[in-house]
Amino acid sequence: xxxxxxxxxxxAQAPAPDDLSxxxxxxxxxxxxxxxxxxxxxxxxxxxxxxRVLGHPLVxxxxxxxxxxxxAALRAIEAIVGESPLDLATALTSAGVGVGLxxxxxxxxxxxxxxxxxxxxxxxxxxxxxxxxxxxxGGAGALPNDLRRRLGxxxxxxxxxxxxxAAAALTLGGILYVARSVDDLVxxxxxxxxxxxxxxxxxxxxxxxxxxxxxxxxxxxxxxDLDDLRKAAxxxxxxxxxxxxxxxxCTARSLGMAMRIDETGVEVRSRAVGPDVGPGAVTFPxxxxxGPPLPVRSRSExxxxxxxxxVATLLAERTELFSPRKQPGLAEGLANFALLxxxxxxxxxxxxxxxxxxxxxxxxxPFPKEAMPDVAxxxxxxxxxxxxxxxxxxxxxxxxxxxxxxxxxxxAQNGEPGLVLGLELVEGRTMTIANLPPPPAxxxxxxxxxxxxxxxxxDDAVVLGTHHELVRRVAQRLARERTAPDRARLVDVxxxxxxxxxxxxxxxRDLIVMQSVLNEGKTESRASLEVDLLxxxxxxxxxxxxxxxxxxxxxxxxxxxxxxxRTR
Amino acid sequence: xxxxxxRNWDASAATHVLGRVGFGADRERVRRAVxxxxxxxxxxxETRRAHSAAMTSKSVERLxxxxxxxxxxxxxxxxxxxxxxxxxxxxxxxxxxxxxxxNAKVGDVKLMHRQNELxxxxxxxxxxxxxxxVAKDPAMLVWLDGNRNRVGAPxxxxxxxxMELFGxxxxxxxxxxxxxxxxxxxxxxxxxxxxxxxxxEYHDDGEKRMFGRGGVFTGEQAIERVLEHPECCxxxxxxxxxxxxxxxPTRGDVERWGEVLxxxxxxxxxxxxxxxxxxxxxxxxxxxxxxxxxxxLVAAVALATRAEVAPADAVRAASSMGQTLFVPPTVKGxxxxxxWIDPGTWLARHNLMARYALGDKFxxxxxxxxxxDRRAAVVAACELLLPGAVPAPMRATLxxxxxxxxxxxxxARRVTALVLTSPEYHLA
Numbered sequence: 004x005x006x007x008x009x010x011x012x013x014x015a016q017a018p019a020p021d022d023l024s025x026x027x028x029x030x031x032x033x034x035x036x037x038x039x040x041x042x043x044x045x046x047x048x049x050x051x052x053x054x055r056v057l058g059h060p061l062v063x064x065x066x067x068x069x070x071x072x073x074x075a076a077l078r079a080i081e082a083i084v085g086e087s088p089l090d091l092a093t094a095l096t097s098a099g100v101g102v103g104l105x106x107x108x109x110x111x112x113x114x115x116x117x118x119x120x121x122x123x124x125x126x127x128x129x130x131x132x133x134x135x136x137x138x139x140x141g142g143a144g145a146l147p148n149d150l151r152r153r154l155g156x157x158x159x160x161x162x163x164x165x166x167x168x169a170a171a172a173l174t175l176g177g178i179l180y181v182a183r184s185v186d187d188l189v190x191x192x193x194x195x196x197x198x199x200x201x202x203x204x205x206x207x208x209x210x211x212x213x214x215x216x217x218x219x220x221x222x223x224x225x226x227x228d229l230d231d232l233r234k235a236a237x238x239x240x241x242x243x244x245x246x247x248x249x250x251x252x253c254t255a256r257s258l259g260m261a262m263r264i265d266e267t268g269v270e271v272r273s274r275a276v277g278p279d280v281g282p283g284a285v286t287f288p289x290x291x292x293x294g295p296p297l298p299v300r301s302r303s304e305x306x307x308x309x310x311x312x313x314v315a316t317l318l319a320e321r322t323e324l325f326s327p328r329k330q331p332g333l334a335e336g337l338a339n340f341a342l343l344x345x346x347x348x349x350x351x352x353x354x355x356x357x358x359x360x361x362x363x364x365x366x367x368x369p370f371p372k373e374a375m376p377d378v379a380x381x382x383x384x385x386x387x388x389x390x391x392x393x394x395x396x397x398x399x400x401x402x403x404x405x406x407x408x409x410x411x412x413x414x415a416q417n418g419e420p421g422l423v424l425g426l427e428l429v430e431g432r433t434m435t436i437a438n439l440p441p442p443p444a445x446x447x448x449x450x451x452x453x454x455x456x457x458x459x460x461x462d463d464a465v466v467l468g469t470h471h472e473l474v475r476r477v478a479q480r481l482a483r484e485r486t487a488p489d490r491a492r493l494v495d496v497x498x499x500x501x502x503x504x505x506x507x508x509x510x511x512r513d514l515i516v517m518q519s520v521l522n523e524g525k526t527e528s529r530a531s532l533e534v535d536l537l538x539x540x541x542x543x544x545x546x547x548x549x550x551x552x553x554x555x556x557x558x559x560x561x562x563x564x565x566x567x568x569r570t571r
Numbered sequence: 572x573x574x575x576x577x578r579n580w581d582a583s584a585a586t587h588v589l590g591r592v593g594f595g596a597d598r599e600r601v602r603r604a605v606x607x608x609x610x611x612x613x614x615x616x617e618t619r620r621a622h623s624a625a626m627t628s629k630s631v632e633r634l635x636x637x638x639x640x641x642x643x644x645x646x647x648x649x650x651x652x653x654x655x656x657x658x659x660x661x662x663x664x665x666x667x668x669x670x671x672x673x674n675a676k677v678g679d680v681k682l683m684h685r686q687n688e689l690x691x692x693x694x695x696x697x698x699x700x701x702x703x704x705v706a707k708d709p710a711m712l713v714w715l716d717g718n719r720n721r722v723g724a725p726x727x728x729x730x731x732x733x734m735e736l737f738g739x740x741x742x743x744x745x746x747x748x749x750x751x752x753x754x755x756x757x758x759x760x761x762x763x764x765x766x767x768x769x770x771x772e773y774h775d776d777g778e779k780r781m782f783g784r785g786g787v788f789t790g791e792q793a794i795e796r797v798l799e800h801p802e803c804c805x806x807x808x809x810x811x812x813x814x815x816x817x818x819x820p821t822r823g824d825v826e827r828w829g830e831v832l833x834x835x836x837x838x839x840x841x842x843x844x845x846x847x848x849x850x851x852x853x854x855x856x857x858x859x860x861x862x863x864x865x866x867x868l869v870a871a872v873a874l875a876t877r878a879e880v881a882p883a884d885a886v887r888a889a890s891s892m893g894q895t896l897f898v899p900p901t902v903k904g905x906x907x908x909x910x911w912i913d914p915g916t917w918l919a920r921h922n923l924m925a926r927y928a929l930g931d932k933f934x935x936x937x938x939x940x941x942x943x944d945r946r947a948a949v950v951a952a953c954e955l956l957l958p959g960a961v962p963a964p965m966r967a968t969l970x971x972x973x974x975x976x977x978x979x980x981x982x983a984r985r986v987t988a989l990v991l992t993s994p995e996y997h998l999a
Binding site for chain 2: 517
């Protein structure tokens with residue numbers, strides 16, 4: 004018997020809530036904790052998800068290639084330990100497990116593990132079994148008294164593990180700590196409860212159970228690990244693509260993320276605290292900013308994103324925000340754009356007339372039979388509110404028509420047929436459309452036939468799209484009825500309906516397989532299995548929604564939520 | 572007299588045949604070739620049509636519809652590396668160099684694909700038919716401005732290259748007036764909706780004189796006149812000889828094989844069949860006389876070592892060594908021969924070969940089988956990569972490098988890197 008007599012006053016206490024964040028020590032720079040693993044451990048290879056993953060031909064092929072057999076591996080461990088390794092892990096971690104990282108000691112990483120079982124007796128038994136089983140691998144035993152005393156009175160038992168000086172301790176609260184060394188163990192158990200930011204982040208993310216991760220970005224920055232991330236926060240291109248919340252989250256003091264998985268899907272919430280919203284913070288929405296005109300949803304909708312992108316301010320501040328190298332290109336681009344809009348100042352008079360909250364919409368559309376592209380993509384359009392539509396609406400229409408004309412010049416130089424401009428009336432409003440002439444009957448139809456652009460002004464809404472079919476639909480819907488704006492605090496929100504994505508993958512399966520073979524050197528059978536796996540995943544998901552909230556307050560909090568809903 | 576199973580037929584000869592008629596072979600294929608004999612090996616290379624179904628399916632058309640050159644390049648490389656139709660792909664590469672057309676100007680992947688398929692379907696057939704088809708190939712017409720050739724404003728580019736590069740060669744018995752007259756004959760040939768079309772209103776109807784004779788009215792007749800020229804069969808024979816046999820054939824070689832081409836009714840496949848069975852093909856003059864082109868080099872290494880290399884990576888590798896598929900540098904194509912090697916391209920070859928042999932894409936056991944010791948690594952590398960062509964000092968250097976290696980696997984990698992970066996390996 005290697006374990007000394009246990010004096011555990013906490014044995015009769017009720018288990019604490021499944022949150023180990025209070026067990027993280029001050030100075031922790033990274034932390035991950037979970038209770039989601041418990042069901043996996045309890046059911047082991049019988050768990051439906053595990054069984055499905057292990058049963059997938061792709062995984063089976065990989066395991067076979069590597070000569071691995073999870074069942075045999077578990078049996079082998081059981082033969083050494085004398086009990087099921089999954090049962091032991093369950094006993095030790097059924098109320099949660101956490102892994103923390105202390106600041107590195109030179110090149111040495113300093114991880115530590117915190118675990119708690121629901122049943123203290125079972126936990127003790129599991130520890131006893133493991134420590135006995137450790138004998139052939141360098142042994143384990145009670146920590147000498149002098150070292151044991153350094154851990155303080157709350158520790159009921161402590162052990163050394165193996166030859167490398169690792170140590171473990173069990174506390175009164177029934178929490179097991181394992182660290183790389185006795186010194187680390189002293190630091191870990193001594194500083195418990197002082198990781199205040201971490202605990203606050205855990206509380207504020209608001210998901211009561213599941214998986215939680217936290218990063219002390221300021222500490223990681225001091226180690227030089229975040230140079231690229233910090234730089235990204237000042238890149239105007241990043242602002243434009245990812246929006247202000249995600250971009251400024253790169254400058255935060257700390258970042259917490261919580262994930263919850265249940266029968267309805269997966270939810271991930273992130274919370275960036277203390278962002279450095281310095282110069283360039285020009286793209287957060289103001290409280291009363293009007294939302295974009297929102298057409299009612301259609302059944303063929305693939306994706307809808309309402310985002311805040313203050314292009315006019317971004318361009319007005321371009322000399323400050325963009326690098327000198329990019330200035331000539333920007334100036335040239337804006338001058339050319341001014342020509343498209345008949346000489347008006349592109350920044351002040353055109354971009355400045357659009358409200359910064361805008362809608363991007365993607366829907367599947369029917370293509371004309373004679374010009375059905377070999378690879379048919381969903382149509383996309385952009386909708387924004389324009390001020391003084393009587394003046395700015397025609398400017399946008401003129402710019403669209405000029406752009407088609409310029410495109411035709413380029414196409415003519417390449418010997419390609421030009422886009423044919425046309426006008427249509429939609430709900431009493433004029434819509435400008437452009438089409439490529441139909442390809443000869445015997446020709447396959449290029450990807451370029453996905454482009455049949457359109458532009459319409461519906462009251463104060465500008466609708467520009469890759470396909471006039473979608474522009475027409477959106478214009479009709481906007482003219483008849485508009486939906487209420489999204490929740491007010493949202494900065495950006497993106498919603499993707501995966502059924503259309505699934506159809507796209509199914510329709511283009513052969514191409515995806517071929518690209519995988521050509522670009523990655525995979526065999527056809529492997530590439531096919533990977534597409535099957537992707538389809539399985541996509542089929543299991545109904546919608547994906549991503550939303551960001553927050554504002555440019557120096558001590559503020561930037562939040563993002565990702566919600567993946569399972570197919571019912 | 573061609574070799575038989577017992578005469579002049581060994582691993583060196585088999586490697587030569589597998590690497591010249593096709594792009595190369597692994598250890599097992601060489602062993603099997605030695606066992607099966609010259610005729611069976613050659614016959615397999617000539618007739619095998621076992622391309623991967625996916626790479627020849629309807630999906631290829633959809634891939635081309637995406638409009639990017641890179642997948643088309645990778646698809647061709649996949650056909651080469653797949654080794655499903657060795658001679659066919661070699662001939663396709665040869666005609667791509669002969670009728671060099673670049674997407675840099677054509678700018679239409681679909682047209683490039685169509686031209687590539689033309690070389691694949693007709694490259695081993697009647698050259699006369701091929702020349703007629705290439706002359707009307709939309710990619711070619713765009714590439715050489717044939718589609719801008721109109722009566723009163725002739726564009727001579729296409730007519731010039733039909734003589735200078737495609738049919739007769741530089742100094743092949745024609746002059747400027749022949750080019751001008753041919754250009755008149757081709758006037759009105761153009762491309763509409765990616766198809767060849769003839770615009771009568773742009774055609775010069777008058778009679779043209781070519782090579783001292785009148786009676787030419789149409790573009791087709793101009794092509795026929797080029798084919799009738801005595802230099803034409805010699806020019807094509809030279810192309811076959813330099814591609815498959817030796818870089819600098821004698822005038823006698825060229826004349827003889829030009830006659831064979833005519834005897835075989837201009838059938839490229841039958842002419843090559845006779846060429847491969849001629850003693851010249853396996854002669855000392857022919858062996859290790861050609862510098863491998865980048866595509867040949869990449870394919871040879873990949874096939875010999877059974878590398879699981881992504882075709883797109885192989886395309887990039889060949890490109891870095893000076894041969895970008897579908898983008899030849901000029902209308903002359905790649906000069907080839909010694910022009911493949913300059914300080915820049917040699918450095919690229921050296922680095923790529925060394926990086927490959929020392930990296931994780933190279934699987935020692937898959938290439939050589941289980942190696943007993945370091946000495947076995949040297950023997951295996953020499954036998955597979957340079958059979959019968961490793962001089963004693965080189966073998967000693969390889970042995971010393973192997974002895975220094977920390978393990979048999981490391982020895983195999985070192986020796987392979989040294990062989991692949993040796994000048995000897997770049998000759999085939």
